[in-house]
Amino acid sequence: MNIAIIGAGLAGLTCAYELRNSGHAVDVYEATERIGGKLHTVAFAAGPTDMGAEAFIARRHDAVDFFTELGLAGSLVEPSGLGSLVYIDGETRPLPRGGIMGVPSSSVGVAHLVSPEAASLIDAESDAPGIDWEIGGDVNVGKLVRERYGDEIVDHVVSALLGGVYSCTADDLGLRATIPQLAEEFDRLASAGPVHLSAAVRNLEQARAELPTGQGAVFNSFRDGYQELYEALAEKSGANIYVDAFISGIAKEGEGYRLNGGEDEVYDRVILAVPAPTAALLLKKVAPDVAEAVAPVKLADSVVVGMRFADDTGLPDNSGILVAAGTENVTAKAFTFSSRKWPHLAERGGALVRASFGRFGDTIAVRASEDDLVDWALDDLLTITGFDGRAAGLEEIYVQRWFGGLPRYDETHLATVAKVSALLRAVPGIDVTGAWVGGVGVPAVIANAREVARRK
Numbered sequence: 001m002n003i004a005i006i007g008a009g010l011a012g013l014t015c016a017y018e019l020r021n022s023g024h025a026v027d028v029y030e031a032t033e034r035i036g037g038k039l040h041t042v043a044f045a046a047g048p049t050d051m052g053a054e055a056f057i058a059r060r061h062d063a064v065d066f067f068t069e070l071g072l073a074g075s076l077v078e079p080s081g082l083g084s085l086v087y088i089d090g091e092t093r094p095l096p097r098g099g100i101m102g103v104p105s106s107s108v109g110v111a112h113l114v115s116p117e118a119a120s121l122i123d124a125e126s127d128a129p130g131i132d133w134e135i136g137g138d139v140n141v142g143k144l145v146r147e148r149y150g151d152e153i154v155d156h157v158v159s160a161l162l163g164g165v166y167s168c169t170a171d172d173l174g175l176r177a178t179i180p181q182l183a184e185e186f187d188r189l190a191s192a193g194p195v196h197l198s199a200a201v202r203n204l205e206q207a208r209a210e211l212p213t214g215q216g217a218v219f220n221s222f223r224d225g226y227q228e229l230y231e232a233l234a235e236k237s238g239a240n241i242y243v244d245a246f247i248s249g250i251a252k253e254g255e256g257y258r259l260n261g262g263e264d265e266v267y268d269r270v271i272l273a274v275p276a277p278t279a280a281l282l283l284k285k286v287a288p289d290v291a292e293a294v295a296p297v298k299l300a301d302s303v304v305v306g307m308r309f310a311d312d313t314g315l316p317d318n319s320g321i322l323v324a325a326g327t328e329n330v331t332a333k334a335f336t337f338s339s340r341k342w343p344h345l346a347e348r349g350g351a352l353v354r355a356s357f358g359r360f361g362d363t364i365a366v367r368a369s370e371d372d373l374v375d376w377a378l379d380d381l382l383t384i385t386g387f388d389g390r391a392a393g394l395e396e397i398y399v400q401r402w403f404g405g406l407p408r409y410d411e412t413h414l415a416t417v418a419k420v421s422a423l424l425r426a427v428p429g430i431d432v433t434g435a436w437v438g439g440v441g442v443p444a445v446i447a448n449a450r451e452v453a454r455r456k
């Protein structure tokens, strides 16, 4: 069998690796001049530095097992465990450790982040009539939390936390896709009686408290960056990987498919491991109904500015800081103090900071010049933390624009993906995978790609 994979990001490379011993010929086509997609490790003078994803949830044992299978267990490193901050109304405050994605069960733990009126609203939620919840249903996260707890907790905490993962505010995200455990707890409560947000979060907090301790860090990273992973996948896959190979269309030929921009081959199977809008374009001729079903999936642009300073004096002793949604006079949405967060990066000396910009609907990645982005990163860092990056000796800068960085997982997204999967069953030899199909996190992308590759 001849198999083509379009896209050499994490999903495409994982598929290629999964097919390595299948006895099939595998060609991977990558539009850009490098592999890895949203995983991109850049060679800073002080050492390899990630400008896309920088960590993964290590509590997903399937991911850790997979990295072990690849021979990379020795490369995994843990964070320092330092807490994070949030910048609200001109002040930095500690992020709460309780709650679920910033959604609290009561005002205890968030009283320092909202006004007394907002805190009272949160505590009164359990006395309000229950949520009108349909078992198996979904809701917009922002709408839900605003209705139950008011706007402040959404803008100050929930959007800031979710924005760090999805590049979207809570108002652009669906509950079941982004906080699935909360949607499932609503289902459970609804089967027995009224549904309250505070009760659901409290139940989840209790379940978390009962988990055995000593499971290691929640997040891990790769000592020399994600290039360790994408290079291992590429090498061990044994696939033919073509870079600078933009595929512009797929045409049916007999029982197989020919790729516009690919080798002179007819493929029995084509796996699309590209962002949703590209998948929609590529499927237009061979599966127009699937292309139409994929079309509603939208992407969020973002920018990461990596900065290395000679001196780390004055950089807060925290892993990073989120900026509350709607904060005026600050352009960045978050800073990661990478050399504080990761001991292996601290060993390099100096300070490494990543500034992040852009949420869904924001055009900053397209409109801002490189000079402006660096100036905003330095100015915002000074405003928020008092750390003067210009005085600290800015040694290296890397500006990474992520056009279409992440798919928007709104409250229609899971239904869209289910519809696409159902329609694809009628199109033999074509599959889709990637961050928009099975979840944006590295472990989720890997799990979905492996499952798709194994399909006959």
Ligand SMILES: Cc1cc2nc3c(=O)[nH]c(=O)nc-3n(C[C@H](O)[C@H](O)[C@H](O)COP(=O)(O)OP(=O)(O)OC[C@H]3O[C@@H](n4cnc5c(N)ncnc54)[C@H](O)[C@@H]3O)c2cc1C
Binding pocket: 006, 007, 008, 009, 010, 011, 012, 029, 030, 031, 032, 035, 036, 037, 038, 039, 051, 052, 053, 054, 055, 056, 057, 245, 246, 247, 248, 273, 274, 275, 278, 302, 304, 402, 405, 406, 433, 434, 435, 436, 439, 440, 441, 442, 443, 445
């Ligand atoms: C800034 C940022 C930070 C992140 N941080 C984390 C994190 O810390 N932890 C975590 O778990 N996840 C993180 N993620 C998410 C994670 O990195 C991504 O979800 C994942 O890497 C996506 O992999 P993918 O293969 O689905 O897509 P992509 O990486 O987008 O790969 C798709 C590939 O297809 C190629 N392509 C597109 N069109 C064509 C075409 N027509 N022909 C040929 N090739 C084509 C693209 O060039 C690209 O290489 C982050 C994402 C971003 C943007």
